[in-house]
Amino acid sequence: MTLDTVKHAAETPDAPQPWAELGLKQDEYERVRTILGRRPTGAELAMYSVMWSEHCSYKSSKVHLRQFGEKAPANDVLLVGIGENAGVVDAGQGYAVTFKVESHNHPSYIEPYQGAATGIGGIVRDILAMGARPVAVMDPLRFGAADHPDTKRVLPGVVSGIGGYGNCLGLPNIGGEVVFDPCYQGNPLVNALCVGVMKHEDIHLAKASGAGNKVILYGARTGGDGIGGVSVLASETFDSTGPAKRPAVQVGDPFQEKLLIECTLEVFREHLVEGIQDLGGAGLSCATSELASAGSGGMRVELDTVPLRDATLSPEEILMSESQERMCAIVEPDKVDRFLEICEKWDVIATVIGEVTDGERLEIFWHGEQIVDVPPRTVAHEGPVYERPYARPEWQDALQADDAAKLPRPATGEELREQVLRLVASPNQASKSWITSQYDRFVQGNTVLAQPEDSGMVRIDEETNLGVAVATDGNGRYAKLDPYAGAQLALAESYRNVAATGARPLAISNCLNFGSPEDPAVMWQFAEATRGLADGCLALGTPVTGGNVSLYNQTGDTAIHPTPVVAVLGVIDDVNRRTPMAFAEQGQLLYLLGDTREELGGSAWSQVIHDHLGGLPPAVDLDREKLLGEILISGSRDGMIDAAHDLSDGGLIQAVVESCLRGGNGARIVVPDGLDPFVLLFSESAGRAVVAVPRSEELRFTDMCGARGLPATRIGVVDGESVEVQGQFDLPLAEVRDAYEATIPALFG
Template structure:
C-alpha cells in the first residue's frame, strides 16, 4: 500500500528508490523542496512519469519556445488552437476546422513491434478526439535498420501489422507516409504516427477542469498493468543492450474499444455535456488529473479506489503510472452526469465518477480513505525541470563536408547511367512500398481522394463544396546529418512541395523531432540547429507550427540515430475535384521540368546507391522563395485544370520522378535531358522542382503562369504511352525491367 502524506511527514529520512524511476538526484531534491517534505510513494510515481523527458520536454522546452516566434496566422486565417493543446486546430473555411498532430512511439515499438506501433496510432487518435474532432485519417513515418538485417525483419512486419491492424479496425484510412532504412536505426526504429480530424468551429474542446463541484469521470477501458510507466520511462533512457535494467511492459491496444470510445465521445460532445476533457497518453492517470487540474481554475480530488481495474492486485502507484489504452477523463456538471452515463451505456463504454473539481489549487488523491497525493498540479504538469544542456558543433561535420559526393566518380556512358538508374530505383528508400501500404485500408469512409503512392494524401472534408485537405509527412535524415539547419529545412520544403504539387495550398505544420541523447553535446547541437532551421523556414513560408512531439534518447549504446525531424504539412484545396495526380495519364501529353537543377549530389540516393553508402558533402541549398513560387503555380494550374499530372522532385531526383510517374499507370515516355552532365540531370536532388505533364493546348497558359511567378520551365519531351522509358540520344529501358528492380527489395526480403 502507498504511504500517506502524514506518514511522509513523519518519516523524512526514509530512503526512496527514485533513481530506479528515472529521477535524478537534483530532481528528487527539487520535489522535496516543492512539497516541503519527502514525497509519498504515489507522489514520487507521479512526478517520475510527469517529469520524464517524454512528458515534460525538460531538455527541449527551452529551445521549443522559439516556435512561439512564429505567427499564429495561417494563409487561411488564425489558428483556433496551437502549441500547448493536445493538437493544433486550423480554420479551413466553410465553418470547418481541421486538427492534426504527429507523435512518436519509437522505443515501445522496438520492444514489442505490434503493440508498440498499434498503441502509437491509438494514442495520437485520442489526442485528436480530445479536441472535439472526428478522426478522419492517419499517416505514418517509419524508419528501420538495413533491410536484410535479422532484427529489421523482426521489427518491420510487426510494426506494419500494428499500424495497419489498429487503424483498419478503427475504420480510418491510412493515406500516406514513408518507410526508410539506415544502419543507425538498427536497434532503434522510429514509429511516428499522424492523425487528422475535422470539426465545426463551435465544437472545439480544450483540456481544463473548471467549476467547483463538477464531477471527474474516467471513461473507456479499465486500468491494467500494461505499460506501467512505459513510454515515459522508455523515452527517457538511453536504449542499449543493458538498460534500463527493468524495461516496463508495452501498452496493449484494443482498437474495437477505441472505436466505441470515439463514437461515445463524439455523442457526448454533441450533447453539450462536457466541460473539459483529456485523453490518457503517457503517464496515464497522473497525466490526465494533473494536466486537467493545472489548466483549470480550481483543484481536484480523486479517489483511486473508484478506478475500475482489470488487475485488482495493482498498487496505487501502479494505477497512477499505468498507460493502459483507450481511456479518457472528462469534467462534467453534476446535473449532466446521468445523461453522460446514459450515453456511455449506449456505447458499452465503462464510465465511473472518480472525483470532483474542488476549490483551491491542490490535486488530492486518496486510497483506502487515506491521502496519498497532495500536490500543486502545476508543479507536476507544467513546472518540471528545465535543462539548458550544453551543446557543441559535432566533430564529424568538417570531415563530412569535405567528402563531397560531387567529387565521386561518375560513369556517364549510356551503360553506366542506365545501371545507376536501376540501382537508384532499387534502393530500399526509393523502392516500391506496396508490401507495407497494401496492409493499410486507404479508402474506408469514402473520402480518400489521394493516397499512397501519391505525392501526398488528400481527404474530402465537405461533400457539398468539395473542400478538402492534403497532408504529407517527410524527413530527410541524410541531409540533416550533413547540416542540421539545412536538413530540417529540406524536410519541411519536401513536405510543403508534396502538398503543393497536388494543387493544395500549404497552410500549417506539425513536427516529430527524433534525436539521440540530449546529454551528448553534439546531439544537442544538431537538435538546436534543426529547430532554428525550422523556425526560420516557417517564417519565410508563412506557415505556423501548430504542435508536435520530441523524442530523445534514440540511440543504441553510444550510437545515435541520424537526426530525424519528421515534418507534417497540411494544405487546403477548395475543391478536391481539381486535385492533381502524380502519374502520367494521357499519351501525347508534354512533359515539363519546373525549377532549377544544380550540381547537388551530396547526401543523395545516387551517392548512397552507387557508391556503397556514401554520406558526405553539403546538402542541396534551400530556396524557399522558389518553393513558394512553385506552390503558387501549382495551385493556379489546379484551379484552371491545366495539368494532367505533377510529381515533386526529391529523393532520386528527376530519374525517380519520371519513372514513378510512368510506373503509376504503365505509360512510357521519351525525354531529352538538358545539355551537360547526365548524372546531375537525372540524380541531383535540388529542391523547388517538379515534373508535370499536360496537354498541348494548356502549354501556352501554363508557361505564362510560370513566367508570372518566376518559375523556370524546361521542356523535356512527351508521354508516349508505350512500354519504354527513352532518354533520347542516350539510352532506353523497358518499364518492365524498371518495375522488377523497383518492386523487388522489400517484397523479396520479407518473403525470405
C-alpha cells in the first residue's frame, strides 16, 4: 500500500476516503478540503475526524456554552477559566485549587469496569496537567432501573472500576451520587470529578512555545485500545441492539498512572516544563494540535518515534489511539536530559518525538515522509459550529399539567408511616454504603468529610487546617419538567450542600448530559438548561470554571432525562469547624430553615409511591439560597450549629432519617400549626435545611436568622431511639435502619 503522504494527497484529489465511516458529515469533509486546499491524507483525516467529533469539538453546544463567559459573575477567585484542562480558583493562603467533572458514559455501558476506570484516570490527568497534585475524586452516577438485569451488569462493573483505579492511585473518593431511573437503561451516566491542589506559582498551561523546544511523549506505550474511543463513542446514538463497540474502550493501568503522577510532579518541582497536555480523548491528535494551537509557533513531530505496544499500528491508528496514562510535555533543549533522568527514575518511558518550530503549521512525519501538514487551530479550535434547531416539545405542556397534587395521599398516620418506610427503602433514597464502602475514602489522611455527608471535604494545609469542600448534584426528573429551573435546582442543591458543611461556595464545574442534539426537543432542553445554569451562576456569584458536555445519551428515539450535573467547590478556613450531618447528641433542638410549600412535582414521593412524573419542579429562589448559605456558614463558624443537612430528594423526612441514623439518635418532630403533616414530610421545596442547635445557642441562632430575614421554625428535638412525628406515627430507629440499609445489598450484593 502506498503511504498517503501530503505530496500523494495533492496528486490524487479524487481518491475515495472513508470520511463518513469516521463520523464526518459531507460538508465537514468538504470544509477540510477547503482548509487544506487539497484532500486530506489518511492521517489528517483521522485527526480532523476525532477532533471535530461532538465529544472533542462541542460543535452542537458551543453557541450555548458561550453564556458561561458572557454572564460570568465579577469575582477575584478565578485564576484559570474555561478553555484549559481544568479551571483553577484561589483558595487563600497562596493555595490554588483545580477541579473538573467529565463524562465517560458510553464506554462505561460497553465495558463497565474499564470505561469507569479510565474515566477516573482521564480526569486525574486533566488535574495533574494544571500543575496540581490530585487529592480527591468523586463520582456522580446514573443507572437504569435498579431491578433491571442489565443494571446488574453495569453497576457492579462501574463501581469496581472506580474503586479499583482510584484506590490504586491512593486518592480518596469523597462523594458523588447514585441515581436509578429507567431513562438511563441503555445510557448510564458515569461522571467523574477530581480535585487538585497547588501553589499559585505552580500553575501550568497547555501551550507549546519557544522555537526549538522539544516535544516529549512520556508514560505508557501507545496501543490499539481506545482507537476512536470516547471521541467517537460519545458522538453518536446507540442503536436498540445495545453495546457493540467493545474494542473502542480504553484499558487502564492505575499503577502506571501513579508513577506518571509522581514523575510529573517532580519535573514540575524542578521547573523543567514549558507547557503540558494529557492524552485523553483523541490521543496524540488532541495533544499535538492543542499544544501547537495554544503556543506561539508550529510543531514538527516524528510519529515513528512513538513507543508502541503493537508494532502493526498504522500512523492513523497511532494518532487516534486513546491509550491511557500518557502525557505530552514541552521542554527546553538544555533541560531534556534532566527530564529524561527523572522519567527513568520513576520507570516512565519518555521519548522526544518532535520540536516546536517558528512556523505556523503542525507537521507530522512517518519514516521521513510527511503525512500531516495542517494549521493546528483548524484541528483543535476551529471545528464546525452548529446552531442546531431547537423547539419546546409538544408534550411539555401536558407533562407540566399532569400535577402531582392530584395523586392520592396518605389519610392516616399509619399510612404516612408506611409511605415513609417505602420512601427510605427505595433504591434512590436507600443507603449507598454497599457502593461507597468499595472506595477508599480516607487514604492520605486528609479526608474530613465523605459520603454520605452533604459534601466531601479535604484538608489542604495541615498547619492552618485550610480545607475545600465539593458537592455534586443533579435531578433529571426536575429538568425533564422544566430544564431551566432543573439546572438551577441542581446548582442550588450543590451550593446548599457545600454551605451546609460550613464551607463558602466559590465556583462550579458541570457535566451536561443530554440526548441527541439532532432532536430539536433535546436541543431545547440543552439550551434552556444552559441558560438556567448561566443565570443561576451569575445570581449566586459562582463562576463556571469548565466542565464537559455529553450528548447522544440516547437509544433509538429514547433520550435520557436532561441531566445537568453541577459540582460546587467551596473553601473553609478551618476544617475543625466543619458541620457534620449527624444528630449526635440528645437534647439538640431541631430547626427547619426556609419556607415549606406544597411542591411535589418530580418528587421522590411521587416517584416511589405512584411511579409518577409530572407537574412543575420546586420554585427556585436564588436570593434565598444565598441567604441560607450565609446562615449555615456563619452558624458553623460561630459554633451555633452542631449538625446540618440540606433538604432535597425525599424532603424533610428523608433528611431527618439520614441524620438520625448517622448519629444513632432518634428525633421527635412536631408539625407546625397550619401545616399539613404530609406536606411537611414529603415536600421538596428548595432553599431549606434542617439544623441541630445546642440549647445554649438557641437564642443567638434565632436572633441571627430573624435579623437576616430567614424563616427558622423549631420543629422538634433530638431524643430517644425512634423517629416520631407527634400525633402521626413512631418509627423505631432499628426498623428504619433495616429498611434504609437492606435495599442495595439485596439488589447487587
